[in-house]
Amino acid sequence: MDELAQFIDARLADDTRSLGTAQNVSRAYTYAVGTMQGTTVLMAADRFRSEIESKRSILAAHRTEPYDDDPTIGFCEECQRGGAAGIAPCATLRQLGVPYASHPDYRDEWRP
Template sequence: MTAVALERFLRARFQEEERVARDAIAGAPGAVWGVMADHIEQVLTSQDRGTTHTPLVQFGAEDPVGLLTHVARHDPARVLRNTEAGRALLAEHRAAEDGRCRTCAAAAGGSRPPAPCATLRLLALPFAGHPEYDEAWRP
């Protein structure tokens, strides 16, 4: 379990997240993600007021508005902002030559914090279901 391997893993996941979000934006240009709750479930409302309807009965959703609200909260723009924040944290907590985080070492007053640092381990946690996730990274 090295900090370099964790950094590489995080960069790859951020790249995947960005690609998927950008593909979603390209597939629905001008879309504004939200939920309009009437008896017809609506996932996307475009700027020209067109809508894409998704009947969630086929998925067996007991609370379609709750499900759609969750989906809408994770729109591509939010994913891109989250990816940008993750990359900034990754840059802030990059490992030094000895594999230890410079930022955490400075904050610890020169003591030797664990490698990889807790910040990078926490950044990786949302990807714990990925086949390349190393359980040794779990905080």
């Protein structure tokens, strides 16, 4: 797993932990309450859970494989299959990381 993928995986783990604070604030829904970039947010816990699962699926589909001639760089198997060869991290992972750009461990070189 490349560094951006590891970073995203760690943020998804943070998101999963934040679901532990989900609370009933209405009869119809259980909400997750947290902060995002300093702002208090309220989201339906089921939706939040679904978003985390979806992002994990995307992350798993866009694995980085090293190039045979230079194992220090790699390519995304999924994007390669679609004809969008390039050096990893792929555009999909770069976009997946954008919501976490305010995190102190996010790197500018990961920006799309």
